[in-house]
Amino acid sequence: MLKSKTFVKKTRSGGVMKIVREHYLRDDIWCGSEVCTECKQESTVLQRDACIESSLCSYPHYLIPDTNVVLHQIDVLEDPVIRNVIILQTVLQEVRHRSAPVYKRLKDIVHEKEKHFYTFTNEHHRETFIEREPGESANDRNDRAIRMASKWYSQHLKTSETGADGLKVVLLTNDQGNKQKAEDNGLLVYADIIVHRLLAVAIGADSTYPDLMDKHKQSALSNNLNYRHKMSQYAQRASVAFHTQLFFKSRGILNEEGFVLFVRKNAIIVLIPKFGLEGTVFFDTKDKAAPNLVFDEEVPSLKVEEHTFCIFDKVKVTISLDASNVQHQKIRMALIEPVIPGVSVPAPDVGPQAKKPKLDR
Numbered sequence: 001m002l003k004s005k006t007f008v009k010k011t012r013s014g015g016v017m018k019i020v021r022e023h024y025l026r027d028d029i030w031c032g033s034e035v036c037t038e039c040k041q042e043s044t045v046l047q048r049d050a051c052i053e054s055s056l057c058s059y060p061h062y063l064i065p066d067t068n069v070v071l072h073q074i075d076v077l078e079d080p081v082i083r084n085v086i087i088l089q090t091v092l093q094e095v096r097h098r099s100a101p102v103y104k105r106l107k108d109i110v111h112e113k114e115k116h117f118y119t120f121t122n123e124h125h126r127e128t129f130i131e132r133e134p135g136e137s138a139n140d141r142n143d144r145a146i147r148m149a150s151k152w153y154s155q156h157l158k159t160s161e162t163g164a165d166g167l168k169v170v171l172l173t174n175d176q177g178n179k180q181k182a183e184d185n186g187l188l189v190y191a192d193i194i195v196h197r198l199l200a201v202a203i204g205a206d207s208t209y210p211d212l213m214d215k216h217k218q219s220a221l222s223n224n225l226n227y228r229h230k231m232s233q234y235a236q237r238a239s240v241a242f243h244t245q246l247f248f249k250s251r252g253i254l255n256e257e258g259f260v261l262f263v264r265k266n267a268i269i270v271l272i273p274k275f276g277l278e279g280t281v282f283f284d285t286k287d288k289a290a291p292n293l294v295f296d297e298e299v300p301s302l303k304v305e306e307h308t309f310c311i312f313d314k315v316k317v318t319i320s321l322d323a324s325n326v327q328h329q330k331i332r333m334a335l336i337e338p339v340i341p342g343v344s345v346p347a348p349d350v351g352p353q354a355k356k357p358k359l360d361r
């Protein structure tokens with residue numbers, strides 16, 4: 001099966017170039033596992049009895065490290081105790097781009113027969129290749145590809161002779177978002193610094209207290225770590241929002257040029273380059289009768305009455321701080337240009353840098 005990948009690339013001179021690449025998807029890429037009866041493979045790499053000599057995992061399992069785990073824990077992966085590891089093509093490519101020395105070390109491990117490291121070309125496998133979705137970053141796409149391949153393995157090996165109590169696939173990731181999404185997909189995941197700690201214990205490079213080896217206590221610990229991580233992210237975002245509001249608080253209603261970044265069913269998201277500020281112009285506000293809105297997902301575009309908004313359109317908006325609810329102050333944006341009767345607002349009288357009236361002495 002042939003798929004073509006199309007993407008635009010910025011050239012050195014500042015122009016934009018459209019590139020079409022052929023991408024072949026195949027159905028003769030094997031899983032490499034000894035337990036598999038489905039794949040028509042002549043030789044296998046991954047062993048049936050894939051237990052590492054440690055008390056970590058009582059069941060046989062294959063490890064799938066994500067890119068960051070390979071980059072930061074290559075020394076652990078090199079240890080003779082760590083065997084039966086699936087290296088996804090996505091991970092291999094990312095590692096190659098990010099660190100030549102680690103890439104070299106990884107290739108060396110893959111070539112070592114006793115290590116039983118299997119390279120799975122998931123990017124060319126008909127059932128594991130995924131396309132980048134609109135608005136998805138290359139990074140997120142690759143994370144999704146890694147989850148997709150892990151999920152495929154986990155299901156593929158389940159249907160094999162060993163059955164449900166047999167081999168498991170464990171995705172190793174430090175990435176919080178990746179972990180959450182993988183768990184939503186029903187995958188087994190080890191997260192955070194626990195991964196490093198447990199791997200170190202597994203190879204005897206470190207010892208740990210018995211609690212960390214307890215499945216339930218480990219789960220509670222992970223939950224607490226994840227909770228704190230999430231809260232610190234919230235605090236980070238809240239702090240950015242707070243300072244943005246402080247900045248706009250004293251400036252009255254501003255009138256600024258911006259560009260449409262995204263269109264939604266009832267709104268456009270506008271970037272104000274001058275402030276690096278993103279905001280949303282809603283068209284179905286409570287206090288006004290909703291205008292006629294037609295959203296086209298394909299383009300994408302949003303038609304508001306007679307005007308159609310597309311991505312990168314230039315617009316003019318007002319920016320103001322809505323402090324009507326002290327607990328939830330918000331930056332508000334409203335459309336000035338293009339002028340859409342009944343929708344857009346008149347430009348504020350004051351200039352962009354409204355100064356406070358000076359007091360007479």
Ligand SMILES: [Zn+2]
Nearest residue numbers: 031036038039
């Ligand atoms: Zn197979």
